[in-house]
Amino acid sequence: MSAVPARTLRLELTDASRPRLARHARLKFDKVRELWVLLVPERVLVPDETAIEILNLCDGERSIEDVVDLLSEKYAADRELIRTDVIALLQDLADKGYLINAAEEKS
Amino acid sequence: MSDLLEQPKAETKPLSGAGKSYGIPMSVLAEITHRCPLQCPYCSNPVELDRANAELTTDEWKRVISEMADMGVLQIHFSGGEPTARRDLAELIRHATEVGLYSNLITSAVLLTRDRLAELSDAGLSHVQISFQGSEAQLADRVGGYRGGHGKKLEAARWTRELGLPLTINAVMHRQNLHQLPEIIEMAVALDAERLEVANVQYYGWALKNRAALMPTEEQVDWTTQIVEEARERLHGILAIDYVIPDYYALQPKKCMGGWGQQFFNISPSGKVLPCHAAESITGLQFDSIRDHSLAWIWENSPALNLYRGTDWMPEPCRSCALKEEDFGGCRCQAFALTGNASATDPACSFSPFHEKIFRAAKTEAEGSDQFIYRNFKGGTPEANRS
Numbered sequence: 001m002s003a004v005p006a007r008t009l010r011l012e013l014t015d016a017s018r019p020r021l022a023r024h025a026r027l028k029f030d031k032v033r034e035l036w037v038l039l040v041p042e043r044v045l046v047p048d049e050t051a052i053e054i055l056n057l058c059d060g061e062r063s064i065e066d067v068v069d070l071l072s073e074k075y076a077a078d079r080e081l082i083r084t085d086v087i088a089l090l091q092d093l094a095d096k097g098y099l100i101n102a103a104e105e106k107s
Numbered sequence: 108m109s110d111l112l113e114q115p116k117a118e119t120k121p122l123s124g125a126g127k128s129y130g131i132p133m134s135v136l137a138e139i140t141h142r143c144p145l146q147c148p149y150c151s152n153p154v155e156l157d158r159a160n161a162e163l164t165t166d167e168w169k170r171v172i173s174e175m176a177d178m179g180v181l182q183i184h185f186s187g188g189e190p191t192a193r194r195d196l197a198e199l200i201r202h203a204t205e206v207g208l209y210s211n212l213i214t215s216a217v218l219l220t221r222d223r224l225a226e227l228s229d230a231g232l233s234h235v236q237i238s239f240q241g242s243e244a245q246l247a248d249r250v251g252g253y254r255g256g257h258g259k260k261l262e263a264a265r266w267t268r269e270l271g272l273p274l275t276i277n278a279v280m281h282r283q284n285l286h287q288l289p290e291i292i293e294m295a296v297a298l299d300a301e302r303l304e305v306a307n308v309q310y311y312g313w314a315l316k317n318r319a320a321l322m323p324t325e326e327q328v329d330w331t332t333q334i335v336e337e338a339r340e341r342l343h344g345i346l347a348i349d350y351v352i353p354d355y356y357a358l359q360p361k362k363c364m365g366g367w368g369q370q371f372f373n374i375s376p377s378g379k380v381l382p383c384h385a386a387e388s389i390t391g392l393q394f395d396s397i398r399d400h401s402l403a404w405i406w407e408n409s410p411a412l413n414l415y416r417g418t419d420w421m422p423e424p425c426r427s428c429a430l431k432e433e434d435f436g437g438c439r440c441q442a443f444a445l446t447g448n449a450s451a452t453d454p455a456c457s458f459s460p461f462h463e464k465i466f467r468a469a470k471t472e473a474e475g476s477d478q479f480i481y482r483n484f485k486g487g488t489p490e491a492n493r494s
Contacts, residue, residue, distance in 0.1 A: 010344030024233045024273045026209060032131060032179030039209040041234040041273055041302065044133055044181050095344040097273065097301040 011094045011101055013064060015083075018102040019090050020060030025098035027055050040098050051089055060102035064090070129369050129416050132406060134182040135175055136373040136384055139168065139199070143189040145215050146252030146481035146488075147240065149279060149314035149321055152188065153387045156484055157376040165195040167397065169202045171374065174402040176206035186213040186384075188376065191223065197230045204231025211236060213277075216263035217256045224263065228270050235267045236275040236304075242290035250284065252481045252490075264298045275302040281321035283477055285331055292338045296346055303346055305335060307353035311385040311440050313482045319475030328356045355469040359430070360437025360453035367415035367439055372406070380405045382412055385440040389449045415439050420450055424458045 013019060021027060026039040027047070036052045038045040047055060057067045068086055072079040093099045141156040163171075175183065183203050190196055191214055203210045212227065216237045224235075237260055241247035247257040267274045276295040280288065288305065295303040308314050308321050323331075335350045342348070351361065364371050364383045373381040379394040380402065381387060386394070395409045406412065414420065418431050425436040436442075437453025445454045446461055454461035479490040 022273070023271065026233070028207070030179065030181065037181060039181055039233075041211060041236075041275060042182075042184075096347060 011099070011104075013087055013091050013094055013099075013101065015065040015068075016063055016103060017090075018060055018063050019058045019094070019099050020102055021055065021058065021093075022098055022100050025093070027052070038098075040096070050085070054086055054089055058090070058099075060100070063103070129406075129412075131179040131370070132175075132372055133180065133370045134184065135180050135371070136184045136186055137168070137172075137190075137199075138186050138188065138373060138375055138384065139163070139190050139196070140193050140376050141188040142192040143187055143215065143482075144192075144217055144253055145189070145256060146483055147250060147279070147313075148252075148317040148479040148481060149281065149308040150312065150482040151309070151314075151384050152312065152482070153385075154312050154316070154486065155387075156188075158484070161377040162193075163374075163376065163378045163397070165198060167378065168195075168199050171378075171397050171402055172199065172203050172208065173206050176208055178403055178406065180208065182209045182211065184211045184213050189215050189218060191216075191218045197223075197226045200227055200232050201230040209233050214238070214263075215251070215256070215260070217253060217259045219259075219263045219266070221266045221269075224266050224272075225270055228272055232272065234275065235272050236277050237264055237267070238277045238279060239291065239294070240279065241284045242287040242294050246284055246287065250479070252479075261298070264300070268299045274298065274300040275304060276300045277304045277306055279306050279308060280323075280331070281308045282323045282327065282473060283320070285323055285327045288331060288334050289338075292334070292342075292346070292348070296342065301347060303348045305331070305348060305350040307351065309354065309385070309441075311388045311444055313480075313487070315388075315444055316480050316487060319472045320477050320479050322355070322469055322472040322475070323353060324473040325356060325470065328352060354438070354441060354453075354455040355465055357455050358457045360434050360441075360455040362434045363438035363441075363453075366435040368406075368412040369416070372412075380409060380412070382415075383440065386411075388440050389443045392449075415450070422450060422452070424456075425452050428458065 024041060028037060028039065030037045036047055038047055054067065057070060064086060068079060068083045071082050090099060140162055141152050142159060172183065185196065185200065190212060200210050210232050211234045212232055213236045239247060239260055240250035241257070244257040248254050264274055276298065278291045292303060310318050314321060332352065335348055339348050354361065368382045373384045374397065375381060378397040380397060381394050386392070392411045394411050395405045421431060421436055425431050437455055439449045441455065442451045442453050443449035445465055452459040454465045456462060478493045480487040481490060
């Protein structure tokens with residue numbers, strides 16, 4: 001089993017991380033229920049409006065810093081508060097394996 | 108972010124008849140075949156298995172998969188038997204992808220090749236769940252009744268990750284393999300799985316036949332809980348562990364399937380629509396088939412689905428219980444298996460008059476023989492050289 005490089009390190013997000021949803025975490029608008037859902041293995045999550053906006057900005061190109069900048073500008077709110085919220089949401093998803101840091105991906 | 112399961116209020120619609128409501132079905136277990144090379148003694152399939160010639164055709168499955176998407180189903184779990192025993196699996200997954208469903212494969216993995224798995228991945232498969240019977244070949248292959256199975260599973264788990272698919276390890280646990288749990292957890296980490304399901308055997312069908320050989324001891328259950336709690340903390344962000352304590356040692360019943368006919372259904376290989384995979388163990392119920400009706404019609408009108416929806420059907424002690432909408436009286440199949448009456452309170456509940464009796468039975472059976480009765484189309488075969 002030692003031949004397989006196991007994911008023994010937790011993905012810890014920083015301002016420079018460029019997160020995007022993993023292939024198996026699919027954000028979609030469900031027309032029948034008329035709400036956004038995040039489809040993940042064996043579960044369906046319902047993101048709130050803020051989470052939907054953040055996830056739609058996380059395209060693997062923008063850094064967390066870029067996302068926080070965009071949101072602070074749009075809502076004219078305290079940047080540090082927004083940063084805390086963004087990282088808390090994304091770290092939780094990363095801990096569940098639903099998020100990838102594109103900055104660490106081998107190209 | 109909350110689970111959709113926890114927010115059914117806005118989307119339940121009233122049925123004719125007070126006190127009954129049901130949701131938009133969220134996920135479907137598609138048991139596309141009962142054929143399987145393994146013979147696990149706790150198999151969740153009914154004791155009377157559907158034969159290959161009774162199975163739905165490719166076109167019938169494609170039709171119901173389209174109907175699922177129209178109804179609002181979001182996820183499909185391809186299961187069995189062994190789903191990869193059907194040659195049209197990639198075609199069914201591709202169709203599910205085309206109509207917007209998220210697909211999971213629930214497999215024993217012993218029939219997979221790397222090419223086959225790549226074909227399923229290309230068809231849009233989103234997640235693979237592989238069952239394991241132990242942490243090493245000797246015990247695991249004996250439980251599955253299939254020589255070389257454990258090694259094949261390890262190989263398939265590696266291919267899964269190489270292809271970039273997320274992996275869940277489903278470890279079915281019972282008295283004879285619980286001592287391997289620490290090694291199973293390490294195996295899941297080494298295989299780079301994201302989730303491990305520590306699935307205690309549920310005693311219906313085949314597992315009920317094998318209860319004496321499978322029932323864990325109380326000491327094992329306490330020890331397991333400690334191991335899981337320690338591993339969850341240590342592996343936070345690396346491996347998620349799902350664990351439910353076995354019913355027979357619980358005080359409160361599980362909210363089985365989120366309530367009968369609420370958000371899930373199961374389609375059997377021959378096309379019957381069931382509220383769960385074990386429901387055919389309740390004798391006397393007639394389940395409707397997709398060969399006779401549309402899925403939407405069945406979901407709304409099937410008498411068997413409506414029978415235990417909501418709370419009106421409940422007898423005491425459920426009827427006046429403050430928790431009745433929390434657990435919906437537990438599991439109907441278990442109530443039937445243990446009391447002969449499917450509308451009784453699940454004996455896993457400490458308020459059930461049968462609770463004490465089943466707990467005592469569990470303790471006695473945990474000292475029983477280790478001999479298995481293997482699952483097969485002949486109604487079961489006792490394990491040789493062991494009694």
